[in-house]
Amino acid sequence: MTLTLNPAVDRSGNVHGLAPSEKLRCTGDRTDPGGGGINVARVLTRLGADATAIFPTGGLAGDLLVKLIEADGIRFHAVPAPGETRESFSIKDTASGAQYRFVFPGAPLAHWYVEQCCYQALHSLHPDDYLIVSGSLPPGTSPGVYGMLAREACARGAQAVLDCSGEALRQALGPHLTLVKVNQAELEDVTGMATGSSDDCVAAARHLLGSGTRMVAVTRGSAGALLVSKEEAWDASAPAVQALSTVGAGDSFLAALVWSLAGKKNMGEALRLGVAAGSAALLTEGTGLCWLSDIHKLMNQVQLRQLTMAYAKTATGG
Numbered sequence: 645m646t647l648t649l650n651p652a653v654d655r656s657g658n659v660h661g662l663a664p665s666e667k668l669r670c671t672g673d674r675t676d677p678g679g680g681g682i683n684v685a686r687v688l689t690r691l692g693a694d695a696t697a698i699f700p701t702g703g704l705a706g707d708l709l710v711k712l713i714e715a716d717g718i719r720f721h722a723v724p725a726p727g728e729t730r731e732s733f734s735i736k737d738t739a740s741g742a743q744y745r746f747v748f749p750g751a752p753l754a755h756w757y758v759e760q761c762c763y764q765a766l767h768s769l770h771p772d773d774y775l776i777v778s779g780s781l782p783p784g785t786s787p788g789v790y791g792m793l794a795r796e797a798c799a800r801g802a803q804a805v806l807d808c809s810g811e812a813l814r815q816a817l818g819p820h821l822t823l824v825k826v827n828q829a830e831l832e833d834v835t836g837m838a839t840g841s842s843d844d845c846v847a848a849a850r851h852l853l854g855s856g857t858r859m860v861a862v863t864r865g866s867a868g869a870l871l872v873s874k875e876e877a878w879d880a881s882a883p884a885v886q887a888l889s890t891v892g893a894g895d896s897f898l899a900a901l902v903w904s905l906a907g908k909k910n911m912g913e914a915l916r917l918g919v920a921a922g923s924a925a926l927l928t929e930g931t932g933l934c935w936l937s938d939i940h941k942l943m944n945q946v947q948l949r950q951l952t953m954a955y956a957k958t959a960t961g962g
Contacts, residue, residue, distance in 0.1 A: 645695070645696050645698065645765055645768060645774065645775050646684045646685040646688075646695060646696070646697050646775075646776045646777070647698050647761060647762070647765045647775065647776070647778075648679040648681030648697065648698070648778060649699070649700065649761060649781055649782055649785065650679060650780045651678065651679030651682055651699040651700070651709060651729060651779075652678040652679050652730045652731060652732045652747075653675060653708055653709050653712070653729060653730075653732070654675070654676045654677070654731075654732050654733075654734070654891065655673070655674070655731060655732070655733050655930075656672070656675075656676070656733070656734040656735070656736075656889065656891070656929065656930035657670035657671060657673050657674065657735055658671050658672040658735070658736045658738050659671075659735055659737060660737070660739050661739040661740075662735075662739075662744070672736075674930040674932075675708070675712065676712065676931035676932065677712040677713045677716060677931070678891075678931050679699060679778075679779050680778030680807055680895055681697055681777065681778040681779055682699060682713065682718075682720075683778075683892045683895035684697075684776050684895050684899040685697035685718055685719075685899075686716055686718055687895065687899035687900065687921065687933050688902075688903055689719070690933075690934070690935065691899065695719065696719045696720060696768065697713065697718055697719070697720040698720070698721045698723070698761055698765050699722060699723070699761070700722070700725040700729075700757050700758075700761055701723065701729050702725045702726055702728055703727065704728070705729040705730070705731055706724075706729035708729075709722075710722055721764050723757060723761050723764060725754070726757075727751030727752070728751055729751075730748050730750035730751065732746065732748065733745070734746070734889065734930065743889060743890060743891075745890075749780075749782075750780075750782050752782055752783045755785075755786075758782075758789060762789065762792070762796075765793065765797075766793070769797060769802045770800075770801075770802070771801030772801060772803070773802045774803045774804075774805055774902055774906055775793065775803070775804050776805040776806075776807070776898070777794070777804070777805070777806050777808070778807040778808070778895065778898065779808065780808070781808075787811040788812075788815045788816075790806055790808055790815070791812075791815045791816035794806060794816055794818070794820045794821050795818070795820045797820070798821075803823075803906075804820055805821075805823045805824075805825070805898070806821055809830040809833065813834050814834055818856050818857065819855070821856075822859065823857075823858065823859045823860070824852060824859070824861070825860075825898045825901075826860070826861070826862055827862070827864070827865075827894065828862060828864055828865075831860075831862055832848065834852070835851045842864075842867075845864065845870050846872055846951065848862075849862055849877075850872060853872065853873070853874055858873060858874075859871060860873075861898070861918070863894050863922065866882055868881040868919055868946075868947075869882070869915060869918060869922070871901070871911050871912075871914065871915040871918075873911065876950065876951075877950070878912045878915045878949070878951065879949045879951060880912075880915045880916055880918075880946050880947065881919075881947040882919055883942045884945075885923050885942070887926040888927060888929050889925075889930055889931070890926060891930060892932070892933045893922045893925040894922065895925075895933070896924065896925035897918045897919065897921055897925075898918070899921065900920070900921030900934070900939065901915065901917065901921075903917075904917045912948050912950060916943060916946045916948050917939070919946045920940075920942040920945075921934045923942050924942055
Protein backbone atom coordinates (compact mmCIF):
# COMPACT_ATOMS: atom_id res chain seq x y z
CA MET A 645 0.00 0.00 0.00
CA THR A 646 1.33 3.45 -0.90
CA LEU A 647 -0.01 6.89 -0.06
CA THR A 648 0.77 10.04 -2.07
CA LEU A 649 -0.85 13.21 -0.73
CA ASN A 650 0.66 15.49 -3.39
CA PRO A 651 0.60 13.56 -6.70
CA ALA A 652 1.52 15.01 -10.06
CA VAL A 653 1.33 14.58 -13.79
CA ASP A 654 4.96 14.50 -14.92
CA ARG A 655 5.74 16.04 -18.31
CA SER A 656 9.18 15.75 -19.87
CA GLY A 657 11.00 16.60 -23.06
CA ASN A 658 14.29 17.61 -24.65
CA VAL A 659 15.72 20.85 -25.96
CA HIS A 660 19.05 21.54 -27.67
CA GLY A 661 20.56 24.43 -25.74
CA LEU A 662 18.88 26.58 -23.10
CA ALA A 663 18.72 30.33 -23.70
CA PRO A 664 16.72 33.05 -21.92
CA SER A 665 13.88 34.84 -23.71
CA GLU A 666 14.05 32.46 -26.67
CA LYS A 667 11.22 30.25 -27.89
CA LEU A 668 12.72 26.83 -27.22
CA ARG A 669 11.36 24.08 -29.45
CA CYS A 670 11.09 20.87 -27.45
CA THR A 671 11.10 17.28 -28.67
CA GLY A 672 10.45 13.92 -27.04
CA ASP A 673 7.21 15.02 -25.37
CA ARG A 674 6.27 12.48 -22.71
CA THR A 675 3.63 12.31 -19.96
CA ASP A 676 3.82 9.98 -16.96
CA PRO A 677 2.03 9.57 -13.64
CA GLY A 678 4.10 11.08 -10.85
CA GLY A 679 4.37 11.51 -7.10
CA GLY A 680 6.49 9.46 -4.70
CA GLY A 681 4.02 6.81 -3.59
CA ILE A 682 2.54 6.41 -7.07
CA ASN A 683 6.01 5.80 -8.50
CA VAL A 684 6.75 3.27 -5.74
CA ALA A 685 3.49 1.43 -6.50
CA ARG A 686 4.34 1.34 -10.23
CA VAL A 687 7.70 -0.30 -9.52
CA LEU A 688 6.28 -2.70 -6.91
CA THR A 689 3.71 -3.86 -9.46
CA ARG A 690 6.46 -4.49 -12.02
CA LEU A 691 8.30 -6.56 -9.40
CA GLY A 692 5.20 -8.69 -8.91
CA ALA A 693 3.93 -7.22 -5.64
CA ASP A 694 0.25 -6.69 -4.89
CA ALA A 695 0.43 -2.91 -4.51
CA THR A 696 -2.31 -0.31 -4.28
CA ALA A 697 -1.70 3.42 -4.71
CA ILE A 698 -3.91 5.86 -2.81
CA PHE A 699 -3.92 9.56 -3.73
CA PRO A 700 -6.20 12.62 -4.09
CA THR A 701 -7.07 13.85 -7.55
CA GLY A 702 -8.74 16.93 -8.97
CA GLY A 703 -9.47 18.77 -12.20
CA LEU A 704 -8.44 17.93 -15.74
CA ALA A 705 -4.88 17.05 -14.67
CA GLY A 706 -6.34 14.71 -12.08
CA ASP A 707 -8.44 12.98 -14.73
CA LEU A 708 -5.30 12.58 -16.86
CA LEU A 709 -3.39 11.17 -13.89
CA VAL A 710 -6.03 8.50 -13.35
CA LYS A 711 -5.95 7.54 -17.05
CA LEU A 712 -2.15 7.26 -16.98
CA ILE A 713 -2.24 5.05 -13.89
CA GLU A 714 -4.96 2.87 -15.41
CA ALA A 715 -2.84 2.47 -18.54
CA ASP A 716 0.09 1.40 -16.36
CA GLY A 717 -2.00 -1.40 -14.86
CA ILE A 718 -1.67 -0.16 -11.27
CA ARG A 719 -4.29 -0.92 -8.65
CA PHE A 720 -5.34 2.39 -7.10
CA HIS A 721 -7.91 4.33 -5.11
CA ALA A 722 -8.31 7.97 -6.11
CA VAL A 723 -10.00 10.33 -3.65
CA PRO A 724 -11.81 13.11 -5.59
CA ALA A 725 -10.84 16.53 -4.25
CA PRO A 726 -11.35 20.14 -5.32
CA GLY A 727 -8.54 22.02 -7.01
CA GLU A 728 -6.25 20.91 -9.79
CA THR A 729 -3.71 18.11 -9.51
CA ARG A 730 -0.29 19.64 -10.04
CA GLU A 731 1.99 19.15 -13.00
CA SER A 732 5.77 18.89 -12.89
CA PHE A 733 8.22 19.36 -15.76
CA SER A 734 11.65 18.04 -16.59
CA ILE A 735 13.67 19.24 -19.58
CA LYS A 736 16.92 17.69 -20.76
CA ASP A 737 19.38 19.94 -22.57
CA THR A 738 20.81 17.63 -25.22
CA ALA A 739 23.65 20.08 -25.85
CA SER A 740 25.06 19.75 -22.31
CA GLY A 741 23.38 16.55 -21.11
CA ALA A 742 22.00 18.38 -18.05
CA GLN A 743 18.46 17.80 -16.86
CA TYR A 744 16.36 20.59 -15.36
CA ARG A 745 13.42 19.76 -13.10
CA PHE A 746 10.58 22.20 -12.37
CA VAL A 747 8.35 21.19 -9.46
CA PHE A 748 5.31 23.22 -8.38
CA PRO A 749 3.89 23.03 -4.84
CA GLY A 750 0.39 22.01 -5.89
CA ALA A 751 -2.97 23.21 -4.63
CA PRO A 752 -3.78 23.17 -0.91
CA LEU A 753 -5.70 20.07 0.17
CA ALA A 754 -8.43 20.70 2.74
CA HIS A 755 -8.13 18.73 5.96
CA TRP A 756 -11.23 16.63 5.20
CA TYR A 757 -9.65 15.27 2.00
CA VAL A 758 -6.37 14.55 3.78
CA GLU A 759 -8.38 12.58 6.33
CA GLN A 760 -10.17 10.65 3.57
CA CYS A 761 -6.86 9.64 1.99
CA CYS A 762 -5.47 8.58 5.36
CA TYR A 763 -8.66 6.67 6.17
CA GLN A 764 -8.48 4.74 2.89
CA ALA A 765 -4.85 3.83 3.52
CA LEU A 766 -5.17 2.81 7.16
CA HIS A 767 -8.41 0.87 6.90
CA SER A 768 -7.10 -1.20 4.01
CA LEU A 769 -4.10 -2.40 6.02
CA HIS A 770 -3.65 -5.89 7.43
CA PRO A 771 -1.03 -7.04 9.96
CA ASP A 772 2.42 -7.30 8.35
CA ASP A 773 1.37 -5.18 5.35
CA TYR A 774 3.67 -2.35 4.37
CA LEU A 775 2.40 1.23 4.21
CA ILE A 776 4.78 3.35 2.18
CA VAL A 777 4.14 7.08 2.55
CA SER A 778 6.17 9.11 0.11
CA GLY A 779 6.48 12.60 -1.30
CA SER A 780 5.88 16.19 -0.33
CA LEU A 781 2.83 17.47 1.52
CA PRO A 782 0.30 19.77 -0.16
CA PRO A 783 0.61 23.43 0.95
CA GLY A 784 -1.02 24.01 4.32
CA THR A 785 -1.11 20.35 5.36
CA SER A 786 0.06 19.71 8.92
CA PRO A 787 3.61 18.29 8.99
CA GLY A 788 2.43 15.94 11.73
CA VAL A 789 0.22 13.90 9.40
CA TYR A 790 2.99 11.48 8.37
CA GLY A 791 3.84 10.71 11.99
CA MET A 792 0.18 10.05 12.73
CA LEU A 793 -0.03 7.66 9.77
CA ALA A 794 3.07 5.78 10.90
CA ARG A 795 1.77 5.40 14.47
CA GLU A 796 -1.64 4.21 13.31
CA ALA A 797 -0.13 1.76 10.82
CA CYS A 798 2.14 0.35 13.53
CA ALA A 799 -0.82 0.00 15.90
CA ARG A 800 -2.51 -2.16 13.25
CA GLY A 801 0.52 -4.43 13.08
CA ALA A 802 1.70 -3.03 9.74
CA GLN A 803 5.18 -1.86 8.73
CA ALA A 804 5.44 1.91 8.17
CA VAL A 805 7.93 3.25 5.62
CA LEU A 806 8.50 6.96 5.08
CA ASP A 807 10.20 8.95 2.34
CA CYS A 808 9.95 12.66 3.08
CA SER A 809 12.05 15.52 4.39
CA GLY A 810 12.12 18.56 6.67
CA GLU A 811 9.65 19.10 9.47
CA ALA A 812 7.38 16.25 8.35
CA LEU A 813 10.29 13.85 8.81
CA ARG A 814 11.35 15.35 12.15
CA GLN A 815 7.85 14.95 13.58
CA ALA A 816 7.45 11.40 12.24
CA LEU A 817 10.61 9.81 13.66
CA GLY A 818 10.07 7.14 16.28
CA PRO A 819 9.80 3.40 17.00
CA HIS A 820 6.65 3.13 14.86
CA LEU A 821 8.78 3.54 11.70
CA THR A 822 10.30 0.43 10.11
CA LEU A 823 12.27 2.36 7.51
CA VAL A 824 13.09 5.95 6.63
CA LYS A 825 14.55 6.77 3.22
CA VAL A 826 16.44 10.05 2.72
CA ASN A 827 19.05 11.44 0.37
CA GLN A 828 22.25 13.05 1.62
CA ALA A 829 20.90 16.60 1.55
CA GLU A 830 17.74 15.60 3.43
CA LEU A 831 19.78 13.69 6.01
CA GLU A 832 22.05 16.68 6.58
CA ASP A 833 19.05 18.99 6.91
CA VAL A 834 17.18 16.87 9.46
CA THR A 835 20.23 16.05 11.61
CA GLY A 836 22.40 19.15 11.16
CA MET A 837 25.34 16.77 10.69
CA ALA A 838 27.84 16.51 7.84
CA THR A 839 27.08 13.90 5.17
CA GLY A 840 30.02 14.35 2.81
CA SER A 841 31.45 10.84 3.25
CA SER A 842 30.02 7.39 3.92
CA ASP A 843 31.38 7.64 7.48
CA ASP A 844 29.48 10.89 7.96
CA CYS A 845 26.29 9.40 6.51
CA VAL A 846 26.44 6.38 8.82
CA ALA A 847 26.91 8.64 11.85
CA ALA A 848 23.99 10.84 10.80
CA ALA A 849 21.80 7.83 10.07
CA ARG A 850 22.53 6.38 13.50
CA HIS A 851 21.52 9.73 14.96
CA LEU A 852 18.06 9.17 13.42
CA LEU A 853 18.00 5.63 14.80
CA GLY A 854 18.23 7.16 18.26
CA SER A 855 14.52 8.00 17.91
CA GLY A 856 13.70 4.29 17.78
CA THR A 857 13.30 4.16 13.99
CA ARG A 858 14.53 0.72 12.93
CA MET A 859 16.33 1.34 9.63
CA VAL A 860 17.57 4.31 7.61
CA ALA A 861 18.36 4.16 3.90
CA VAL A 862 20.52 6.96 2.49
CA THR A 863 20.75 7.46 -1.27
CA ARG A 864 23.94 9.14 -2.47
CA GLY A 865 23.49 9.54 -6.22
CA SER A 866 26.42 8.18 -8.21
CA ALA A 867 28.09 7.13 -4.92
CA GLY A 868 25.39 4.52 -4.30
CA ALA A 869 23.49 4.08 -1.05
CA LEU A 870 23.68 3.00 2.58
CA LEU A 871 21.32 0.95 4.73
CA VAL A 872 21.81 1.29 8.46
CA SER A 873 20.22 -0.28 11.52
CA LYS A 874 21.40 -0.41 15.13
CA GLU A 875 22.98 -3.82 14.47
CA GLU A 876 24.23 -3.51 10.88
CA ALA A 877 25.45 -1.03 8.30
CA TRP A 878 25.83 -1.74 4.56
CA ASP A 879 27.35 0.32 1.77
CA ALA A 880 26.56 -0.33 -1.92
CA SER A 881 28.20 1.33 -4.89
CA ALA A 882 26.15 2.34 -7.92
CA PRO A 883 26.84 0.95 -11.41
CA ALA A 884 28.14 3.48 -13.92
CA VAL A 885 25.30 4.16 -16.38
CA GLN A 886 24.49 6.85 -18.91
CA ALA A 887 21.53 8.63 -17.35
CA LEU A 888 18.61 9.56 -19.58
CA SER A 889 16.57 10.91 -16.65
CA THR A 890 17.05 11.04 -12.88
CA VAL A 891 13.33 11.43 -12.15
CA GLY A 892 12.00 8.56 -10.06
CA ALA A 893 15.36 6.94 -9.34
CA GLY A 894 14.90 7.32 -5.58
CA ASP A 895 11.36 5.93 -5.77
CA SER A 896 12.60 2.94 -7.77
CA PHE A 897 15.29 2.36 -5.15
CA LEU A 898 12.77 2.47 -2.32
CA ALA A 899 10.28 0.15 -4.03
CA ALA A 900 12.88 -2.53 -4.71
CA LEU A 901 14.38 -2.19 -1.23
CA VAL A 902 11.01 -2.63 0.49
CA TRP A 903 10.00 -5.47 -1.84
CA SER A 904 13.20 -7.29 -0.95
CA LEU A 905 12.89 -6.66 2.79
CA ALA A 906 9.26 -7.81 2.72
CA GLY A 907 10.52 -10.99 1.06
CA LYS A 908 12.78 -11.57 4.08
CA LYS A 909 16.02 -10.83 2.24
CA ASN A 910 18.89 -9.70 4.44
CA MET A 911 19.80 -6.02 4.57
CA GLY A 912 22.75 -6.35 2.22
CA GLU A 913 20.87 -8.14 -0.55
CA ALA A 914 17.92 -5.78 -0.17
CA LEU A 915 20.26 -2.82 -0.57
CA ARG A 916 21.86 -4.40 -3.64
CA LEU A 917 18.48 -4.76 -5.33
CA GLY A 918 17.49 -1.23 -4.36
CA VAL A 919 20.63 0.29 -5.86
CA ALA A 920 20.25 -1.78 -9.03
CA ALA A 921 16.66 -0.56 -9.38
CA GLY A 922 17.59 3.06 -8.78
CA SER A 923 20.34 2.79 -11.39
CA ALA A 924 17.97 1.05 -13.83
CA ALA A 925 15.56 3.98 -13.54
CA LEU A 926 18.26 6.24 -15.00
CA LEU A 927 18.03 4.27 -18.24
CA THR A 928 14.46 5.39 -19.01
CA GLU A 929 13.15 8.72 -20.28
CA GLY A 930 10.95 10.98 -18.16
CA THR A 931 9.39 9.20 -15.19
CA GLY A 932 9.73 5.84 -16.91
CA LEU A 933 11.18 4.26 -13.73
CA CYS A 934 12.96 0.90 -13.74
CA TRP A 935 12.27 -2.36 -15.53
CA LEU A 936 13.02 -5.82 -14.19
CA SER A 937 15.25 -6.75 -17.14
CA ASP A 938 17.52 -3.75 -16.50
CA ILE A 939 17.62 -4.48 -12.76
CA HIS A 940 18.86 -8.00 -13.44
CA LYS A 941 21.55 -6.71 -15.80
CA LEU A 942 22.87 -4.27 -13.20
CA MET A 943 22.67 -6.45 -10.07
CA ASN A 944 26.14 -7.95 -10.43
CA GLN A 945 27.66 -4.50 -10.93
CA VAL A 946 26.59 -3.33 -7.47
CA GLN A 947 29.54 -3.66 -5.09
CA LEU A 948 28.32 -4.48 -1.61
CA ARG A 949 30.27 -3.97 1.60
CA GLN A 950 29.22 -4.68 5.17
CA LEU A 951 30.63 -2.12 7.56
CA THR A 952 32.08 -3.59 10.73
CA MET A 953 30.82 -2.75 14.19
CA ALA A 954 34.21 -1.17 14.91
CA TYR A 955 33.56 1.13 11.95
CA ALA A 956 30.08 1.86 13.22
CA LYS A 957 31.36 2.74 16.70
CA THR A 958 33.98 5.02 15.19
CA ALA A 959 31.33 6.67 13.02
CA THR A 960 29.18 7.46 16.06
CA GLY A 961 32.08 8.47 18.23
CA GLY A 962 31.54 5.43 20.51
